Amino acid sequence: MNKMVIKRRILPYILFFIVFIPFSESVTGQELIYMTDSGYAEFTSHVPLHSFTGKSNHLTGMIDPSERVVDFYIDLNTLKTGIGKRDRDMYSTLNVEEHPFAEFTGTLNSPIDMESTEKQTVEVTGDFTIHGVSREVTIPGTIQKNEDHLLLEAEWTLNLNNYNIEPPGILFYRVNEEQEVRIEATLLPQDRETLSNGN
Amino acid sequence: MIKIICTAALLILLSEIATAQLPRERVQPDDQVETVFWSTTNIGISTVQNLSARNLNTTIAHTFGTTNRGIEQFFGLDDGANTRLGIDYGISDTFSIGIGRMTFDKVVDLRGKYNLMRQTTSENKPIDLAVKLSTGINTTAGIGLEFSDRLSYLTSFMAARKFNRLSIQLTPMLAFFNDVDGENENRLFGFGILSQFELNERFALGAEYLPVLGDRNPGTEDAMGISLNIDTGGHIFQILFSSSQWHGEQFIMANNRDQFLDGEFRFGFNIHRVFGL
Numbered sequence: 280m281n282k283m284v285i286k287r288r289i290l291p292y293i294l295f296f297i298v299f300i301p302f303s304e305s306v307t308g309q310e311l312i313y314m315t316d317s318g319y320a321e322f323t324s325h326v327p328l329h330s331f332t333g334k335s336n337h338l339t340g341m342i343d344p345s346e347r348v349v350d351f352y353i354d355l356n357t358l359k360t361g362i363g364k365r366d367r368d369m370y371s372t373l374n375v376e377e378h379p380f381a382e383f384t385g386t387l388n389s390p391i392d393m394e395s396t397e398k399q400t401v402e403v404t405g406d407f408t409i410h411g412v413s414r415e416v417t418i419p420g421t422i423q424k425n426e427d428h429l430l431l432e433a434e435w436t437l438n439l440n441n442y443n444i445e446p447p448g449i450l451f452y453r454v455n456e457e458q459e460v461r462i463e464a465t466l467l468p469q470d471r472e473t474l475s476n477g478n
Numbered sequence: 479m480i481k482i483i484c485t486a487a488l489l490i491l492l493s494e495i496a497t498a499q500l501p502r503e504r505v506q507p508d509d510q511v512e513t514v515f516w517s518t519t520n521i522g523i524s525t526v527q528n529l530s531a532r533n534l535n536t537t538i539a540h541t542f543g544t545t546n547r548g549i550e551q552f553f554g555l556d557d558g559a560n561t562r563l564g565i566d567y568g569i570s571d572t573f574s575i576g577i578g579r580m581t582f583d584k585v586v587d588l589r590g591k592y593n594l595m596r597q598t599t600s601e602n603k604p605i606d607l608a609v610k611l612s613t614g615i616n617t618t619a620g621i622g623l624e625f626s627d628r629l630s631y632l633t634s635f636m637a638a639r640k641f642n643r644l645s646i647q648l649t650p651m652l653a654f655f656n657d658v659d660g661e662n663e664n665r666l667f668g669f670g671i672l673s674q675f676e677l678n679e680r681f682a683l684g685a686e687y688l689p690v691l692g693d694r695n696p697g698t699e700d701a702m703g704i705s706l707n708i709d710t711g712g713h714i715f716q717i718l719f720s721s722s723q724w725h726g727e728q729f730i731m732a733n734n735r736d737q738f739l740d741g742e743f744r745f746g747f748n749i750h751r752v753f754g755l
Contacts, residue, residue, distance in 0.1 A: 361531075362752055
């Protein structure tokens with residue numbers, strides 16, 4: 280066999296290992312992704328002499344510690360302020376028919392220590408999208424591993440003007456453009472392979 | 479071979495990227511139809527609308543003299559107002575309690591409203607059902623009545639449905655007065671018919687009619703009213719014309735002596751404001 284033939288026969292194997300070895304851990308499902316579809320999200324709005332809070336228990340998302348990927352979204356129609364008329368005005372302001380989700384996709388700025396059960400301060404950087412407008416944001420929060428699940432908490436301020444959302448109001452009565460957003464979620468481990476199979 | 483491997487690698491790489499973002503799925507809860515009525519009172523009759531838990535609703539209701547009194551009485555405004563101040567509080571999302579006080583007979587009323595069913599967007603539950611219990615106490619001094627003689631009661635059953643922008647409510651009710659004058663009835667049955675039509679996000683029209691069924695107090699008429707509801711973003715204003723100057727269903731049935739269709743109606747307004755506590 281000449282060198283050329285050997286090269287042709289061996290090259291595919293070399294390529295195979297180069298390409299597949301980095302994914303082998305994922306494919307075998309040894310890594311865990313942490314997910315929730317019932318996280319809590321709230322925003323607090325301020326109007327003159329008053330404030331109100333919108334709440335939802337439909338925050339959906341996942342944290343992939345090994346890849347440092349964080350992805351969350353919420354169906355804005357699930358936010359309730361306690362007054363139906365106000366909810367309808369809010370949905371109209373956010374144009375939820377056209378843009379039903381508020382979403383964040385980004386990465387952890389530093390790895391999570393999965394051996395620790397202490398509350399860890401984390402930061403994520405990525406794109407937050409609402410009202411069809413995406414902006415890169417960095418959001419601080421905490422993650423705590425508790426038995427097999429992760430507890431996530433985060434708070435930040437969302438400026439409506441940054442997302443082309445006009446604060447609703449009439450005459451002198453106008454909602455403050457800055458909204459305090461808070462999320463809490465318990466994320467349960469999911470096998471990556473199970474997820475990739477759509478289960 | 480190289481092409482196959484590269485294709486496989488690309489597919490795996492794409493699947494990895496895909497797992498970085500979850501598929502976006504809308505939540506499909508069996509949502510309640512919101513705001514069947516914009517406020518807990520339409521004009522003078524309570525609606526199926528209730529307060530959410532820990533919400534406080536304040537109400538200021540005014541009704542003046544009849545407009546047919548002319549310019550001399552400034553179309554009834556100079557005749558003085560019957561004013562009711564009230565607060566209601568949501569104990570839960572389906573149960574609220576309230577207290578109020580009106581000028582006429584210095585009546586203090588205590589009331590509770592409970593939602594038995596809420597209309598859902600899926601039509602799984604096609605109507606709203608609620609029940610209201612109310613006690614009125616005539617607190618006028620020096621009229622020689624025992625405490626029990628000062629009491630009156632109301633039980634009303636509310637069934638409502640929202641059809642797109644139109645809401646209709648039917649409200650059979652029973653009032654009982656412990657002590658009455660002359661030929662007045664202790665027991666009065668009524669059947670309230672309420673409606674609201676949303677013109678847009680800020681304005682809605684309201685109407686109500688409260689016929690007394692069976693025996694009624696002499697000289698009384700079935701009450702009727704129309705209103706323009708305005709949502710200011712924080713308050714609901716109801717600018718109204720109503721035959722009855724009284725507030726509270728049992729007092730409207732027992733005391734209304736004006737006939738709306740004969741031009742005997744008065745100007746009034748209700749202001750509702752909800753605070754989250």
